[in-house]
Amino acid sequence: MPKTAPFEEHTDRYEQWFETHEAAYRSELAALERLLSPAGYGIEIGVGSGRFAGPLGMDVGIDPSAAMLGCARERGIEVVRGVAESLPFDAATFDTVLSVTTICFVDDITQTLAEAARVLEPDGELVLGFIDKHSPVGEIYQETKEQNPFYRDAVFVSTDELIEVLEAAGFTDFEFVQTIYHWLDDIDGPEPIESGYGDGSFVGIRARR
Template sequence: MPKSEPFERHTDRYEDWFDTHQSAYRSEVEALERLLPQPGFGLEIGVGSARFAAPLGMQVGLDPAAEMLARARDRGVDVVRGVAESLPFGDGTFDTALMVTTICFVDDIARTLAEARRVLRPDGALVVGYIDRDSPVGRVYQEKQSENPFYRDAVFVSTDELVEAMKAAGFSAFEFVQTIYHWPGEIDDPEPIDSGYGEGSFVGIRATR
């Protein structure tokens, strides 16, 4: 079952995080921008309120939470209600598929990645942004998981695990960016954005279909 209930009930709290942590949020957007110079016709899977889809140029967003989709629509994104494991789009529809802080909420990572690959055009790209399970922020999120309505049912993954799953789904030509080197609440200015992974808590991966 999709883990959407907290996002339906606590939409305002979700939105407030981005307003309160502007520098951390901007760092994540800018990191992903480096992987999306020309997104073309794009889909964000797990679009939420389109905090990433809108600035990154994704035209379509999918999410199981109706309250989130209403916010995404207000930000100019065409929205569809659905789940990552069963995308309601034809084969080869999109140039880019984006998932940001979504992979930890899906029920089936392998099926999610297979569906993302299916709806991409032959030279399309999948971009995934997430908090690395083995990073400083990832470890704190796991320690305090029971206290957070959003992350209570999340299953965090490491970068190495995710790369292996993406390879198994048929993706290749990996590129990595990383940012967020401090606790988000302590970040007053945008964080550095570097290639690779293993130091920053927020990691972005771009891979080709």
């Protein structure tokens, strides 16, 4: 069942996070920009308020939260209400599928990635951004999740766990970037962006079918 209630009820708090942690947000954007190809027709799964889809050039965004979609629409995104496990699009519709900090909220990661593979063109690319559960930020989020309305029901995954599911869904040719090396409240400028994973709390993965 989609975890929409916190996003419907705390939209202002969600948006405020990006204002309060602008340096971390900009670092995550910059990391994902390194992975994305510049052209093509793209969708963000779990578009939220459009904070990533807009700057990263996605054309369409899908999300189960009406409140989030309203914000994304104001940012110029064509929005569709729906869930990651059952995308209302034909096969081979998109050149790019983006999903940022959404994997921890879906009901079925395997089905989500299978759907991402289905709607991608044969040579399309999937780009994921997420907080690794074994990272410093991931561990704090898990320890304090009961105090956070957004993360209370989240299920965090590690990069290695996600790679296994991606491979099972038919994805190959992985490329990794990482950033966010400090606790979010301590970040007041751009964080380094490095290849690989295992050090930064925010990990980006590009994979191809």
